[in-house]
Amino acid sequence: MSITTNLQIIKSTLPEHVTLVAVSKTKPVADLMEAYEVGQRIFGENKIQEMVDKWEQMPKDIEWHMIGHVQTNKVKYMAPFVSLIHGVDSLKLLGEINKQALKNNRVIDCLLQIYIAEEESKFGLDEEELSALLTSPTFKEMKNIRIVGLMGMATFTDNQNQIKKEFTHLKSIFDKLHSKDALQCVSTEICNLKSLSMGMSGDYQLAIACGSTMVRIGSSIFGGR
Numbered sequence: 001m002s003i004t005t006n007l008q009i010i011k012s013t014l015p016e017h018v019t020l021v022a023v024s025k026t027k028p029v030a031d032l033m034e035a036y037e038v039g040q041r042i043f044g045e046n047k048i049q050e051m052v053d054k055w056e057q058m059p060k061d062i063e064w065h066m067i068g069h070v071q072t073n074k075v076k077y078m079a080p081f082v083s084l085i086h087g088v089d090s091l092k093l094l095g096e097i098n099k100q101a102l103k104n105n106r107v108i109d110c111l112l113q114i115y116i117a118e119e120e121s122k123f124g125l126d127e128e129e130l131s132a133l134l135t136s137p138t139f140k141e142m143k144n145i146r147i148v149g150l151m152g153m154a155t156f157t158d159n160q161n162q163i164k165k166e167f168t169h170l171k172s173i174f175d176k177l178h179s180k181d182a183l184q185c186v187s188t189e190i191c192n193l194k195s196l197s198m199g200m201s202g203d204y205q206l207a208i209a210c211g212s213t214m215v216r217i218g219s220s221i222f223g224g225r
């Protein structure tokens, strides 16, 4: 099926409160433009250089989301335009984003990546590291970043129960942050948790059932990579 058809089908099934990030990594600009022509304005990339190249070539009303692991030394290339960085998992990286955002006279929105999978390879913070980060004095000084939510990736498995368990765990961390004292010491300016980014092509319906507000879908829109 065409990108247009795939996109229309997926969009018709998403609840209104769920944001669709069209994951376009490795795909040519022509494919992204087809999605753009049918109204898609949020694209997700996992390599900074590739995202910069596409940003240069494409219309400027697109929101670019960085969904991959970010190397500190590359933040400067996307700082002028990136609209959301999903995979932030250290104070050091946050510090660099803050510095580059300041240079560009911007505030950059970030999601903190939480480790929920049972795999060694997935990046992210555990609950303890998350609360250490949010309560650290260094973090509170950062005026050019805003934490707008959490992101997580489930284990790559066919076991739906396992995936459900992991998504539910992430949702519970998200809810706890809202209710608890966890955030009392953090100003709402730098920390306003509204987005929960979880779910990809294979598991986004389950993710939404578990409370996701943002899904990152690639292959179901653009085909395999």
Ligand SMILES: *Cc1c(COP(=O)(O)O)cnc(C)c1O
Pocket (backbone or CB within 6 Å): 023, 025, 046, 067, 068, 153, 199, 200, 201, 202, 216, 217, 218, 219, 220
């Ligand atoms: C590639 C990628 C996706 C999209 O994966 P699909 O299975 O193609 O939908 C989502 N999130 C992250 C972090 C990715 O790297």
